[in-house]
Amino acid sequence: MITQALRLVGRSIHRPSIACSSCLADTIVTSPFFATTTHTVSSNSSSTLWRKITPVFDGENKQVRIHFYEQLLETKCLKKLVNIFRKYDNLKLSYHSHPKQWAIDTRNLKYFDTQKFREELSENNFELGRLPGFEEGSSPAVTTAERIAFGMEDENTVAIIQYQKAFLIVCSAYETKISDIITNKLTGVTDKASENQFDGLQFTSCNTTYVTYDIWLIAEFTDMLKDRQLDISWTLCDDTKESLNSRFDDRRIRQKPIKAVTAIINDGCNLYPHQNEGVRFLQDNDGRGLISFGVGLGKTATTLAYIASEGKRAVVVCPKNVRSVWVGEALQLFPKYFSEYTMNLGSNWNSTDEKTERELSQARLVCINYEALNKFLPFIQKAGCECLVLDESHLLKNPKAERTKTIIELKDYFQHRILLSGTPIKNLVSDLATQLEIVGIDGYGELDYKTPGVVWNWLHEQKVYIKKTMEGEFSHHKFGEPQLIDVEVDQDSIEDLDTWYEVDILIQFTQKILEAAQIKVPETCKFVMDTISNSPDSKAIIFTERRKIAEDIHASLQKEDPSIAALHHGGFSSKDRIQTLNQFEKDDSLRILVSTRQSLAAGVNLQYANIVIFNDMPWSPADIIQSAGRVRRLNQKKSVSEYWMKSNTNFDGRLLSILEKKLKLIKEYAEGINLQPDTVRWMNKRVGAYEIAGIARPLPKKKKK
Incomplete structure (x- = not known):
C-alpha cells in the first residue's frame, strides 16, 4: 500500500501554465499543455516571421487553430496558403474564432497527415510551428500526454509529467488497467477535485488525469507499470526521471550506516536502512521532529541511536508499560553509552529528593510515564537534559488535558524535542496542532484543517516530519486486512x-x-x-x-x-x-x-x-x-x-x-x-x-x- 494519496483531478488535460524545463523546449506557444491562445508580434520582428504558421490549442472548443500573422492578409501569399489548406479535409474554417481561422478538431488529429502538410508548406516558403500531439521539438512524455488528450493513443498508454511540485499521470478516460492499478493498489483515490487546482487546467473527455506530490508513489507506480503482463506503454518527462534518480540516490545515501552509530552499537546489532534515514532526519533538524514510523518499525531504536551517537542526555515520557521497554532496548543496543546511566521513574519511586536530584543530573536516559510526570517535574527541570522524547505523542492531541499542559510547560527546558507516533492523527488533522507546537513549529494554525494534502506537503517542506510504513519498507511482510x-x-x-x-x-x-x-x-x-x-x-x-x-x-x-x-x-x-x-x-x-x-x-x-x-x-x-x-x-x-x-x-x-x-x-x-x-x-x-x-x-x- 502506498503511504501518500493520489487524487483524481478530473477527466482532463489542458495547458498547465508552468512545467518542467525539459517539457518547455520549443513548445511554449504550441503545446496544448503550455500554449497561449493569443499571439502578438513585436515591431522589430524579422521580415520573414510573418510566414510562420503557428498551431494554437483552443481547449474550450476542442480545436487546434492554425494561427498566422495579420501581415499575411496583406500579401499575395494568402491565396497560396488557403489553397494548401483546402487540400486537407480535416482542416476547416473555425467559426469560433474571430477573425475566422482554419482549425482541426482534436478528434481528427490522429487522421491528419502532419508530415505531408509540413512539407507542402515548406515548399512554398512557409514554416509550420510544432503541431500538438507530434514530437517535433517536445519531450516524448508531453507529446504522449497530448495524444492521449486528443484520443490519438491506444487505451493502454500513460504519460507522467512534472508540473511545479506535482506529478501528473495522464491516461485514457476509458483505460481500465491503469485505473484498476490506481484505485485498487494505490490507496486514497477520490473521484472529485477542484477544476481550478492547477492554473489553466481544463477538461477534455478523452483522458483522465491523476496527481500526486509524492515522488515515491510515482516510483512505486512505475514499478507496477513494468509488469509485462499488463502490456502498458508509459513514458516519463525528463524532469520526472531526474527527480526519481536524485531521490533514489539521496535515499540510498541517507539509508547507509552511520559511522557514529556503528562505533557504539552493540556487536551483532545493526539499524535497518529506514532507521538510519530517521537518525539523519533528526541530525539535519537539530533533534526536532515528528517520527511517524508505522507500528513495529523501530521508532525506539532510531531515537536511541540519535541520542547515543550525538552524546545527548534524554528524558523519555511514555506510557507506563513502555518504560521498561525503553530501558531494556537502550541496554541491549548501546550498553557502552547507557549502562549505569539509566533511570526508570514511576509513581512508586521512593528515594529522597537529594538522591533523585543527584541521579537525574548524571543520567543519560530517564524514562518516566505520563501519569508520574508531575511528581518529578521540578527535578527534571533542573536535570539539564538536552533532549525530550515523547512516545505515543498522539496522547497529547487535546490541549486542554492536564498531561498536555504539563508537557507544554516542560518543553522549553529542552533544546531537542522528538515526538514518536505510528498514528499521529486519531481523527482529524487538528490532532497534530499540539504535537507541532511542542516541536516548535510556527504557522500551523494558519493551515486549513480540511485540506490535509496541504498539511502534509507543508510538513515535508518544513522538514519536521518523516513517515514510513511497514508496507512501503518491507513489502514482503504478509499482513492481511481484518x-x-x-x-x-x-x-x-x-x-x-x-x-x-x-x-x-x-x-x-x-x-x-x-x-x-x-x-x-x-x-x-x-x-x-x-x-x-x-x-x-x-x-x-x-x-x-x-x-x-x-x-x-x-x-x-x-x-x-x-x-x-x-x-x-x-x-x-x-x-x-x-x-x-x-x-x-x-x-x-x-x-x-x-x-x-x-x-x-x-x-x-x-x-x-x-x-x-x-x-x-x-x-x-x-x-x-x-x-x-x-x-x-x-x-x-x-x-x-x-x-x-x-x-x-x-x-x-x-x-x-x-x-x-x-x-x-x-x-x-x-x-x-x-x-x-x-x-x-x-x-x-x-x-x-x-x-x-x-x-x-x-x-x-x-x-x-
Missing part, C-alpha cells in the same frame, strides 16, 4: 441488545456493552481453538475491552486445555505481567494469550504471535491499529491474520460499521486525502450510546442566565 467472523446468537439475546427505551439510555448502554461482549465468548473460544489447531506453528492473542470478559474467555479455554492459554490484564502487577509475556514467548504449549487491550496498548513486542482476535472492539480505530501492531513487527516471520468477532445484532452491526468507515477515512486523511466537508463533519460527531441505539441524540439543555 476479517469479520459472524457469530450467530439466539433470538432472546438479539431482542435484549436491540431493544432500547428512550429513558436512561446511558445506563442501558453500559449494561449492553458487557452483554454484547459476553454473548460472543463461546464462539470466540471455539474459533481460536479451531484456528490454532489448523496452524500448529501459530500463536494467538485475544483482545477484549473488559477484565471480566478476559477472565471468562480464559476460564472457558482452560476447560478445553488447562495449559493452552495465559491471562494478562491491568489487575496483575507489572512483574507478573512481564512474567506472563515471557512465558507466552518461550513455552510452545502456551498457544493463546487473553488480554485486555489497554494492558497491551503500546510498546510491547509480540511478534512470536501471528493471529489477532478482537472479541469486542475499542471505540477508536487508532486503538485497533495499535493493538494489532503488537504482532506486526519488523522481525515477524509469519503471515499475520486479524479477526473481528461480529454478532448478528444491530448493536454490533452499527458499531463495527462505524469503526470500519472511520478506519478507512482516518487512513485516507492521514495520507493527505481531501475529504468532503460532509465526511469531515461526520468524523467530528461523537459516537456513543445514542448512535449505537439508533436514537436521535437529545439537544443540549440551555444554560440558565
Whole structure:
C-alpha cells in the first residue's frame, strides 16, 4: 500500500501554465499543455516571421487553430496558403474564432497527415510551428500526454509529467488497467477535485488525469507499470526521471550506516536502512521532529541511536508499560553509552529528593510515564537534559488535558524535542496542532484543517516530519486486512441488545456493552481453538475491552486445555505481567494469550504471535491499529491474520460499521486525502450510546442566565 494519496483531478488535460524545463523546449506557444491562445508580434520582428504558421490549442472548443500573422492578409501569399489548406479535409474554417481561422478538431488529429502538410508548406516558403500531439521539438512524455488528450493513443498508454511540485499521470478516460492499478493498489483515490487546482487546467473527455506530490508513489507506480503482463506503454518527462534518480540516490545515501552509530552499537546489532534515514532526519533538524514510523518499525531504536551517537542526555515520557521497554532496548543496543546511566521513574519511586536530584543530573536516559510526570517535574527541570522524547505523542492531541499542559510547560527546558507516533492523527488533522507546537513549529494554525494534502506537503517542506510504513519498507511482510467472523446468537439475546427505551439510555448502554461482549465468548473460544489447531506453528492473542470478559474467555479455554492459554490484564502487577509475556514467548504449549487491550496498548513486542482476535472492539480505530501492531513487527516471520468477532445484532452491526468507515477515512486523511466537508463533519460527531441505539441524540439543555 502506498503511504501518500493520489487524487483524481478530473477527466482532463489542458495547458498547465508552468512545467518542467525539459517539457518547455520549443513548445511554449504550441503545446496544448503550455500554449497561449493569443499571439502578438513585436515591431522589430524579422521580415520573414510573418510566414510562420503557428498551431494554437483552443481547449474550450476542442480545436487546434492554425494561427498566422495579420501581415499575411496583406500579401499575395494568402491565396497560396488557403489553397494548401483546402487540400486537407480535416482542416476547416473555425467559426469560433474571430477573425475566422482554419482549425482541426482534436478528434481528427490522429487522421491528419502532419508530415505531408509540413512539407507542402515548406515548399512554398512557409514554416509550420510544432503541431500538438507530434514530437517535433517536445519531450516524448508531453507529446504522449497530448495524444492521449486528443484520443490519438491506444487505451493502454500513460504519460507522467512534472508540473511545479506535482506529478501528473495522464491516461485514457476509458483505460481500465491503469485505473484498476490506481484505485485498487494505490490507496486514497477520490473521484472529485477542484477544476481550478492547477492554473489553466481544463477538461477534455478523452483522458483522465491523476496527481500526486509524492515522488515515491510515482516510483512505486512505475514499478507496477513494468509488469509485462499488463502490456502498458508509459513514458516519463525528463524532469520526472531526474527527480526519481536524485531521490533514489539521496535515499540510498541517507539509508547507509552511520559511522557514529556503528562505533557504539552493540556487536551483532545493526539499524535497518529506514532507521538510519530517521537518525539523519533528526541530525539535519537539530533533534526536532515528528517520527511517524508505522507500528513495529523501530521508532525506539532510531531515537536511541540519535541520542547515543550525538552524546545527548534524554528524558523519555511514555506510557507506563513502555518504560521498561525503553530501558531494556537502550541496554541491549548501546550498553557502552547507557549502562549505569539509566533511570526508570514511576509513581512508586521512593528515594529522597537529594538522591533523585543527584541521579537525574548524571543520567543519560530517564524514562518516566505520563501519569508520574508531575511528581518529578521540578527535578527534571533542573536535570539539564538536552533532549525530550515523547512516545505515543498522539496522547497529547487535546490541549486542554492536564498531561498536555504539563508537557507544554516542560518543553522549553529542552533544546531537542522528538515526538514518536505510528498514528499521529486519531481523527482529524487538528490532532497534530499540539504535537507541532511542542516541536516548535510556527504557522500551523494558519493551515486549513480540511485540506490535509496541504498539511502534509507543508510538513515535508518544513522538514519536521518523516513517515514510513511497514508496507512501503518491507513489502514482503504478509499482513492481511481484518476479517469479520459472524457469530450467530439466539433470538432472546438479539431482542435484549436491540431493544432500547428512550429513558436512561446511558445506563442501558453500559449494561449492553458487557452483554454484547459476553454473548460472543463461546464462539470466540471455539474459533481460536479451531484456528490454532489448523496452524500448529501459530500463536494467538485475544483482545477484549473488559477484565471480566478476559477472565471468562480464559476460564472457558482452560476447560478445553488447562495449559493452552495465559491471562494478562491491568489487575496483575507489572512483574507478573512481564512474567506472563515471557512465558507466552518461550513455552510452545502456551498457544493463546487473553488480554485486555489497554494492558497491551503500546510498546510491547509480540511478534512470536501471528493471529489477532478482537472479541469486542475499542471505540477508536487508532486503538485497533495499535493493538494489532503488537504482532506486526519488523522481525515477524509469519503471515499475520486479524479477526473481528461480529454478532448478528444491530448493536454490533452499527458499531463495527462505524469503526470500519472511520478506519478507512482516518487512513485516507492521514495520507493527505481531501475529504468532503460532509465526511469531515461526520468524523467530528461523537459516537456513543445514542448512535449505537439508533436514537436521535437529545439537544443540549440551555444554560440558565
